[in-house]
Amino acid sequence: MFQQPVYLDNNATTACDPRVVETMLPYFSQIYGNAASRSHSFGWAASEAVDLAREQVAALIGATKQEIIFTSGATEAINLAIKGAYEMYAGKGNHIITVATEHKAVLDTCEHLAKKGARITFLPVEASGLIDLQKLEDAISPDTILISVMFANNETGVIQPIREISQIARKHQVIFMSDATQAVGKIPVNVNDLGIDILTLSGHKFYGPKGVGALYIRRRDPRVRLVAQLDGGGHERGLRSGTLNVPGIVGLGKASQLSMLEMERDIQHILPLRDKLENALLQLEQTFRNGTAQHRLPHTCNLSFNYLESEVLMMTYNRKIALSSGSACTSASMEPSHVLKAMGLSDEMAYASLRFGLSRFTTEEEIDFTIQTMLEGVEELRGKSIAWELYKDSLS
Numbered sequence: 001m002f003q004q005p006v007y008l009d010n011n012a013t014t015a016c017d018p019r020v021v022e023t024m025l026p027y028f029s030q031i032y033g034n035a036a037s038r039s040h041s042f043g044w045a046a047s048e049a050v051d052l053a054r055e056q057v058a059a060l061i062g063a064t065k066q067e068i069i070f071t072s073g074a075t076e077a078i079n080l081a082i083k084g085a086y087e088m089y090a091g092k093g094n095h096i097i098t099v100a101t102e103h104k105a106v107l108d109t110c111e112h113l114a115k116k117g118a119r120i121t122f123l124p125v126e127a128s129g130l131i132d133l134q135k136l137e138d139a140i141s142p143d144t145i146l147i148s149v150m151f152a153n154n155e156t157g158v159i160q161p162i163r164e165i166s167q168i169a170r171k172h173q174v175i176f177m178s179d180a181t182q183a184v185g186k187i188p189v190n191v192n193d194l195g196i197d198i199l200t201l202s203g204h205k206f207y208g209p210k211g212v213g214a215l216y217i218r219r220r221d222p223r224v225r226l227v228a229q230l231d232g233g234g235h236e237r238g239l240r241s242g243t244l245n246v247p248g249i250v251g252l253g254k255a256s257q258l259s260m261l262e263m264e265r266d267i268q269h270i271l272p273l274r275d276k277l278e279n280a281l282l283q284l285e286q287t288f289r290n291g292t293a294q295h296r297l298p299h300t301c302n303l304s305f306n307y308l309e310s311e312v313l314m315m316t317y318n319r320k321i322a323l324s325s326g327s328a329c330t331s332a333s334m335e336p337s338h339v340l341k342a343m344g345l346s347d348e349m350a351y352a353s354l355r356f357g358l359s360r361f362t363t364e365e366e367i368d369f370t371i372q373t374m375l376e377g378v379e380e381l382r383g384k385s386i387a388w389e390l391y392k393d394s395l396s
């Protein structure tokens with residue numbers, strides 16, 4: 001048995017890599033200058049560290065350092081991107097296209113703008129979790145100012161056809177933004193190859209610290225401009241005022257560098273473990289994968305166990321495995337997952353779902369233990385379920 005539960009909630013957040021922590025440490029109490037202070041060596045040292053981190057983050061996504069704006073995380077970057085674009089292009093139009101399965105940071109920001117007069121299209125998804133490109137193209141109108149489609153879903157890991165989406169956006173001269181919070185650092189993401197105009201990312205999803213993220217904005221294209229949402233000292237080229245979180249930014253830079261160097265190795269380690277777990281659990285009766293198997297993050301797996309309340313399983317076994325049924329922010333809510341509902345699942349099947357998120361630190365022993373615990377747990381809890389009993393009776 002493990003001392004701590006096996007941690008399989010890595011889509012909610014990852015452990016900070018010890019190498020990241022080590023790189024950050026001096027920036028708390030030794031190199032503690034304000035990166036904006038230009039008159040002494042404390043400030044210069046902090047500014048140099050931020051500059052290096054900016055290069056490291058830019059390199060991870062194929063951008064240039066001038067195109068990176070540091071923020072407090074993906075939520076802030078998303079707010080800046082969507083609200084900033086809405087304000088910037090108010091004269092041109094008020095229509096934003098997004099997708100029903102986006103993270104709440106995108107959905108709620110769009111809802112907020114809807115109250116201020118924006119017209120929002122929430123595209124549906126197929127059972128696979130993928131959008132229909134024709135529906136996207138049909139939704140575009142002359143007043144469309146922004147298309148916002150997430151790179152990979154946080155609950156199912158489903159990866160949207162980003163290149164095709166960007167081609168459609170380009171054809172119609174609409175800015176294309178992608179919330180790549182779950183993809184960056186885990187799979188290759190290159191803003192130029194993929195034609196992404198605005199991208200958001202967050203340190204704590206790829207072994208960096210919490211409370212730091214970044215916005216990429218295609219600077220070379222004069223069409224892509226945003227209105228700042230925080231006013232103040234004019235930091236980050238006027239787009240995000242506020243003293244920079246130097247240790248956090250250093251950590252985000254280091255995490256980016258490590259991901260660049262180790263991404264292939266991480267995928268080769270994680271993918272077979274994810275597949276082992278998924279294949280073993282799919283052997284259980286009435287157990288189904290949510291989302292396409294092909295276009296999916298290598299570390300994510302979302303399954304529904306019919307006739308099981310996943311909440312009960314999580315609570316019964318949370319001393320053995322740390323899991324969630326969907327996104328962390330909404331895990332306290334009793335609503336069924338909006339992502340699974342948009343994919344056409346019934347409430348029952350959405351309530352029967354579990355998300356398994358692996359990381360570079362997940363071991364084969366942990367996966368074997370998880371398989372064993374899940375097989376026992378599902379059998380035990382279904383054994384107590386009247387619905388399951390009725391189902392079994394119906395078979396005989």
Ligand SMILES: Cc1ncc(COP(=O)(O)O)c(C=O)c1O
Pocket residue numbers: 011012072073074075076103105150152153154179181182201202203211212213327328
């Ligand atoms: C897809 C996606 N977007 C945005 C966020 C929000 O990121 P942050 O925690 O950095 O605000 C998350 C985190 O759960 C996410 O998974």
Ligand code: FES
Pocket residue numbers: 011012154327328329330
């Ligand atoms: S941390 Fe992922 S939904 Fe909030």
